[in-house]
Amino acid sequence: HTPAEESTMASVLVRAIGIDPDAPIDIDTAVLIVRRRSGLPPQLARLVVIDYKSSNNDEVAEQLKVSPETLKGYWRRVYSRLKLKQCKHPRVAVHAWVEEILDAELHGRGRDRTP
Numbered sequence: 001h002t003p004a005e006e007s008t009m010a011s012v013l014v015r016a017i018g019i020d021p022d023a024p025i026d027i028d029t030a031v032l033i034v035r036r037r038s039g040l041p042p043q044l045a046r047l048v049v050i051d052y053k054s055s056n057n058d059e060v061a062e063q064l065k066v067s068p069e070t071l072k073g074y075w076r077r078v079y080s081r082l083k084l085k086q087c088k089h090p091r092v093a094v095h096a097w098v099e100e101i102l103d104a105e106l107h108g109r110g111r112d113r114t115p
Helices: 003-017 027-038 042-054 057-064 068-081 090-107
Strands: none
Touching: 027 042, 027 090, 042 057, 042 068, 042 090, 057 068, 068 090
């Protein structure tokens, strides 16, 4: 991510969670928001939130305590559930979707389930 994209993502997370911008972001709250708005199971919701924040496969796998192969399987499940199998840039679509979910939560808008 570019610094501007990282700043925007952090800002959305901070606003959606309602915490001080200088405080650590509560990933668990963001995961709950994504789960409630998307219907993704807990592990997949955690994956998309952590990836949205870091976008580094090694870091994501380490935080989830899974192997790189397991992580690939999780991504296949995410893309399948969100109907992104044929998408040219599915992770970019997932990041935009997570941002929209958190922003919708902040502003009390409808329940978008897929990107």
